[in-house]
Amino acid sequence: MATEKKMFLEALRKKFKESPEEKYTKFYIYDGWKQSKRKQEFVEWGTKLAKERGIPFYNPEMHLGGIPLGQRVLMPYKISQTDIYCEGDDLHFVNNAAMQQMWHDIRRTVIVGLDAAHMVLQKRLGKEVTPETVNHYLEILNHALPGAAVIQEHMVETHPGLVADSYVKVFTGDDELADEIDKRFLIDINKEFPADQAAQLKAAVGKRIYQVLRMPTIVAMTCDGGTMSRWSAMQISMSMVNAYKLMAGEAAIGEFAFAAKHAEVIEMGTLMPWRRARGPNEPGGIPLGYLADMCQASRVKPEDPTWVALEAISMGAVLYDQFWFGSYMSGGVGFTQYATCTYTDNILDDFCYYGADYVKKKYGGFGKAKPSWDLIKDIATEVSLYGLEQYERFPALMETHFGGSQRAAVVAAGAGVAVSLATGNCTAGINGWYLSQLLHKEEMGRLGFYGYDQQDQCGSANSFSYRSDEGLPFNLRGVNYPNYALNVGHQSAHTGIVQAAHSGRGDAWTTNPLIKIAFADKDLKFDFTHPRLCFGKGALREFMPAGERSLIIPSR
Amino acid sequence: MTTYKAQYYPGESKIAKNRKKYMDPSYKLKKLRTISDDDLVKLMGHRVPGEAYKSVHPPLEEMGEPVCPIRELVEPTPGAKAGDRIRYIQFTDSVYFTPLTPYMRAWMGHTRYRGVDIGVLSGRVPLEMRERDLEKVAKELVETEIFDPARCGIRGATVHGHSLRLDENGMMFDALRRFVFDKKTGEVVYVKDQIGVPLDKPISVGKPIKEEELREMTSEYRVDGVPFRQDKEMIEFVQRLHMLRTEAGFDPNKVKGI
Numbered sequence: 001m002a003t004e005k006k007m008f009l010e011a012l013r014k015k016f017k018e019s020p021e022e023k024y025t026k027f028y029i030y031d032g033w034k035q036s037k038r039k040q041e042f043v044e045w046g047t048k049l050a051k052e053r054g055i056p057f058y059n060p061e062m063h064l065g066g067i068p069l070g071q072r073v074l075m076p077y078k079i080s081q082t083d084i085y086c087e088g089d090d091l092h093f094v095n096n097a098a099m100q101q102m103w104h105d106i107r108r109t110v111i112v113g114l115d116a117a118h119m120v121l122q123k124r125l126g127k128e129v130t131p132e133t134v135n136h137y138l139e140i141l142n143h144a145l146p147g148a149a150v151i152q153e154h155m156v157e158t159h160p161g162l163v164a165d166s167y168v169k170v171f172t173g174d175d176e177l178a179d180e181i182d183k184r185f186l187i188d189i190n191k192e193f194p195a196d197q198a199a200q201l202k203a204a205v206g207k208r209i210y211q212v213l214r215m216p217t218i219v220a221m222t223c224d225g226g227t228m229s230r231w232s233a234m235q236i237s238m239s240m241v242n243a244y245k246l247m248a249g250e251a252a253i254g255e256f257a258f259a260a261k262h263a264e265v266i267e268m269g270t271l272m273p274w275r276r277a278r279g280p281n282e283p284g285g286i287p288l289g290y291l292a293d294m295c296q297a298s299r300v301k302p303e304d305p306t307w308v309a310l311e312a313i314s315m316g317a318v319l320y321d322q323f324w325f326g327s328y329m330s331g332g333v334g335f336t337q338y339a340t341c342t343y344t345d346n347i348l349d350d351f352c353y354y355g356a357d358y359v360k361k362k363y364g365g366f367g368k369a370k371p372s373w374d375l376i377k378d379i380a381t382e383v384s385l386y387g388l389e390q391y392e393r394f395p396a397l398m399e400t401h402f403g404g405s406q407r408a409a410v411v412a413a414g415a416g417v418a419v420s421l422a423t424g425n426c427t428a429g430i431n432g433w434y435l436s437q438l439l440h441k442e443e444m445g446r447l448g449f450y451g452y453d454q455q456d457q458c459g460s461a462n463s464f465s466y467r468s469d470e471g472l473p474f475n476l477r478g479v480n481y482p483n484y485a486l487n488v489g490h491q492s493a494h495t496g497i498v499q500a501a502h503s504g505r506g507d508a509w510t511t512n513p514l515i516k517i518a519f520a521d522k523d524l525k526f527d528f529t530h531p532r533l534c535f536g537k538g539a540l541r542e543f544m545p546a547g548e549r550s551l552i553i554p555s556r
Numbered sequence: 557m558t559t560y561k562a563q564y565y566p567g568e569s570k571i572a573k574n575r576k577k578y579m580d581p582s583y584k585l586k587k588l589r590t591i592s593d594d595d596l597v598k599l600m601g602h603r604v605p606g607e608a609y610k611s612v613h614p615p616l617e618e619m620g621e622p623v624c625p626i627r628e629l630v631e632p633t634p635g636a637k638a639g640d641r642i643r644y645i646q647f648t649d650s651v652y653f654t655p656l657t658p659y660m661r662a663w664m665g666h667t668r669y670r671g672v673d674i675g676v677l678s679g680r681v682p683l684e685m686r687e688r689d690l691e692k693v694a695k696e697l698v699e700t701e702i703f704d705p706a707r708c709g710i711r712g713a714t715v716h717g718h719s720l721r722l723d724e725n726g727m728m729f730d731a732l733r734r735f736v737f738d739k740k741t742g743e744v745v746y747v748k749d750q751i752g753v754p755l756d757k758p759i760s761v762g763k764p765i766k767e768e769e770l771r772e773m774t775s776e777y778r779v780d781g782v783p784f785r786q787d788k789e790m791i792e793f794v795q796r797l798h799m800l801r802t803e804a805g806f807d808p809n810k811v812k813g814i
Contacts, residue, residue: 018721023652025721027729064714064732064752071731072720377795389779395721398651402719404678435798442794443777443784445575445657446718449677460798461805 007353011078011345012396014085020396025073032068033060038087039069075400077344080310084536091344091535092322092336097545098538099318101217102526104547106268106294106319107281108220110229111518113264114170114209117240120255127244131180134170134209137243138185141168144235146216150242163216165525165546171212171517173205187212192520193299197508204513211236212518217525217546226279229267233260266514268294272480276329283324288491289475289511291316292499294519296528298508305366305503306349306356309417309496314343314532316495324479325488335488341406342492343532347397348410350390352496355383355418367424367505379422380415380432384439387411405448405489408456412436413493417500424505426474427464429497434459448489455487474498475511564667567790571782574775578660578702581668585700589762596694599710599759601749602643602687609687611639633671635686642673645694646682646750648715650707650728653770653781660775664702669693679718680711698761701773705744706764709735712751726764735761 012020033039039060046058060068076085093099114134121127144150146166147158171187172178178186189198189205213232220228237256241248269285272278278285297311317339326335342348356366359379363369391398391407401407415436420429437456441447447456462483466472472481475498479491502510509516519528525546527534537543564579565572577583594605603609613619616637621627649656656664661681662674672693673684685693697703698710706727709717717729725737727744734748738760745758765773777784784790803810 023721024724024726027720027723028733067732071733072729373799377799381791381795385785388784392651392779398719399721402716404719407678407719431802434802435795438794438798439784439791441659442790444651445659445776446676446678447659450675453676460801464802464806466806 006390006394007346007350008390008394008397008400011347012394012400014078015075015345015400016073016396018396020394023395027072030070030073032070033074035070036074036087036089038089039074042089077340078346079532079536079539080314080343080346080349081307082533082536084533084540086536086539088337088340090539091340092333093318093327096535096538096543097541098526098534098536098543099322100547101538101543101545102315102528102531102534103283103319103323104217104220104545105214105524105526105528106283106286107225108166108215108217108228109268109518110213110215110232110281111266111514112211112213112229112232112236112260113266114211116259116264117236117256118209120252120259121240121244124252124255125244125246131177133243135182135185137239138168138170138182138211140243141211141235141239142185144239144242145213145232147219150235150238151248158216159551161551162218162548164548166214166216166219167523168211168213169521169523170209171205172207172209173202174207174209175202177207177209187517187521189517189520192517193508194302196506197299197302200508201513201517204509205517210514210518212521214524218549221547224279225267225269225281225285228281229261229265233257233265236260266512268515270480276480276485278328282328283319284328284479286319287476287478287480287511288316288495288498290515291319291478291495292475292502292510293512293515294528295495295499295531296516296519297530298499298503299520300529302503302506305421305500306352306417308503309420309500310343310349310352311531312499313348313413313492313496314535315528316492317342318531318535320479320491320495321488324491330488338403338406338489339492341401341403341410342413343535345400347401348413348493351383351387351410351414352417354386355379355414356421358382359418359422363422366421367501369422371419371423371425371428375422376419376428376432376435379418380435381439383415383418384411384436385443387414388440388443403448404444404446405452407444408437408440408448408452409489409493411440412456413496416493416497420497420500421504424501426498426501426510429501430474430494431460431463433493433497434463451486452489455483455490458483566793567787569777569782569787569790570772571775571777572787572790574655574773575660578656578664578775579667585696585702587700588703588765589699589705591695591698591759591761593691593695595759596691596698598755599698599746599749600643600645600691600694601712601751601753602641609635609638609640612641613639615639633686633689635689636671638686638688640686640688642684643687643690644682644684644712645690645697645710646680646712646715647697647703648680648709648711648718648728650718650722651776651778652707652722652728653767653774653776653778654704654707655702655770655773655775656708657776661702665693680715703761704765704770705735705761706737707770710746710750712749714752726767737764 050057078085118129146163149155169187215228215231240256267280269281272284292312295312295315297308321339412433416429416433419432420426447453498510565575597605658676658681662676665672665674675682714731720729732752735746738745742763743760745760747758
């Protein structure tokens with residue numbers, strides 16, 4: 001049983017030479033940054049490049065007036081539920097190509113329904129739309145979307161070698177129609193999902209047909225999220241003109257453009273208000289439930305909903321904590337050190353599986369109990385106290401999560417995920433999270449930092465609130481929800497609390513079936529079925545991203 | 557009409573009793589050591605001993621303040637009267653049985669002192685006051701039972717250490733090594749001030765408190781000390797607080813019988 005093995009012990013033994021139960025150690029003897037191979041590499045490059053550029057550069061002796069990092073063990077990190085160990089530096093998104101690609105794959109995606117365009121073609125223009133014409137249109141769009149011309153006679157275009165990851169596919173809930181679509185363009189729901197999930201998804205999509213468009217990663221890297229629906233809309237409209245032999249500029253084209261730019265578009269993230277101003281398809285506008293649906297763990301291992309939630313949590317940590325809060329909102333590099341706590345060293349895994357086992361034993365399985373005060377109090381208290389007791393039993397564990405916000409996030413995540421699993425209700429799950437935070441604060445007499453604690457001291461009151469200024473169904477909350485706008489260290493686990501509720505009861509998706517299907521795509525560069533493994537490959541420098549530029553730059 | 561009597565804190569365990577005791581201003585904190593006024597000023601590093609206090613405004617008496625009922629109600633502290641700068645002392649408290657946890661440090665500060673602005677983080681508690689008021693309060697904070705020389709640290713920046721294991725002398729980690737254990741005297745000695753500037757002369761803050769004593773004095777629940785699970789009143793109090801907040805957030809009319 002996971003709960004008896006303590007999943008985190010193996011990692012703790014690799015991180016520190018003393019036993020995980022040992023309370024005493026030695027400090028100041030590790031030769032600072034020199035104990036780290038990665039820091040040694042940084043120094044080598046920093047020294048070389050400082051000479052080349054003639055401006056001082058990376059120099060760890062600048063740290064604390066000559067007291068470098070590494071006065072204690074600079075510990076390695078195990079990527080949870082993998083065999084991969086890496087250094088903390090390898091988990092900063094700048095140093096990890098897989099993390100970059102996860103974000104780029106999300107940002108460069110838009111979904112655009114085809115039905116409105118087909119209606120215009122058939123009813124307004126009297127054109128025939130058949131599976132053959134759809135296939136023809138998709139072939140044209142696969143030429144045009146990466147950045148090629150389709151109706152102009154003198155036009156600049158993009159180098160295919162730079163934009164090879166850009167394409168369009170479609171999906172539908174109609175098996176007959178799907179059969180007629182060229183397989184090169186189809187996201188086949190029957191093939192990608194287990195049968196029960198496929199049935200749920202097809203019922204939700206019905207006879208409609210949707211395009212999933214991936215703009216080039218290099219565009220995602222150089223422009224913003226708001227670019228994507230514009231880029232796709234332009235190429236869709238041009239391809240329609242070509243495929244259906246339309247007049248360029250006739251009134252009906254305006255309707256294609258409106259459908260492609262607005263009416264039929266599903267962005268991955270919504271616009272944000274001025275104080276956090278970003279366009280659509282930026283991390284801050286992506287609801288928790290959308291991110292959970294982008295994660296594809298639920299279709300490859302549906303029998304283990306705890307694992308599914310943990311995979312979704314890792315994506316939340318990277319996207320919300322490392323990209324959004326860590327860079328978009330705060331700047332600096334500190335948030336990575338903090339955010340890794342939810343996906344390294346099997347610690348949250350241990351707490352979540354403890355909660356899952358407790359739920360199975362006491363409540364007869366997942367999604368079987370109705371939310372109630374007795375249940376929330378029982379499960380959230382038990383899992384929270386279990387987590388806190390592990391930190392106190394194993395000083396090496398406490399040292400691993402050396403910031404209080406890390407411990408608060410991980411303990412409360414265990415509690416929230418367990419309540420979600422038990423009830424299949426993520427609003428109950430988030431309420432369990434908030435009870436956990438209050439218990440943690442009183443038990444240890446400490447929690448996180450000012451801004452961290454503030455969210456959790458008022459969280460109980462907004463967990464069931466639907467008032468306009470503070471309420472929203474939990475699936476639709478995210479970092480754009482007012483109380484979560486400063487909520488670093490929370491949204492990763494919140495993604496998992498949403499996911500656990502739905503995977504616990506066997507749902508094929510959490511919030512939006514279209515998003516779930518759109519990311520069931522083997523041609524994406526990032527592997528959304530195993531995000532933690534993928535981040536680990538990025539850490540080991542074994543992940544090959546898109547965004548190629550070597551074709552247009554001098555060779556090294 | 558019954559007289560209100562502050563309870564300060566719920567719970568039935570030894571830890572809860574310690575929390576109540578530290579927060580109750582009628583309880584006199586036990587003095588365990590003496591730090592001279594000058595040494596304390598040096599440890600904080602805001603001014604040189606003997607140097608006049610810097611001010612940010614003229615004395616209140618000279619300012620011609622407007623008529624204001626709040627000003628009539630609230631007697632300014634000496635530092636406020638004089639126009640002192642706001643300065644700080646910041647503590648890091650180890651998770652290993654220190655007398656105060658961060659929230660305790662804040663709540664105790666609020667019940668015992670006036671004119672104080674306290675923040676709480678997991679690994680540090682900044683306490684800001686007018687400078688001359690701060691020096692008075694800091695003396696109590698360092699000289700009494702709520703401070704353990706080895707497991708509490710006076711640290712302005714690079715504070716970390718609260719959650720790390722202890723060193724071979726039982727000292728909390730400090731990347732700046734502001735304090736060291738003097739094996740000859742058995743005392744903890746500061747060689748740098750709280751922000752990390754080397755001191756002219758080391759300042760002793762006394763011998764570490766023995767662990768068995770700390771276990772009696774601590775305000776922290778721990779599974780290897782007094783487990784939180786055993787304090788049922790405490791757990792039920794937190795659960796009730798959470799339920800009331802939740803129900804009030806959903807529909808205030810649901811909350812009855814508080």
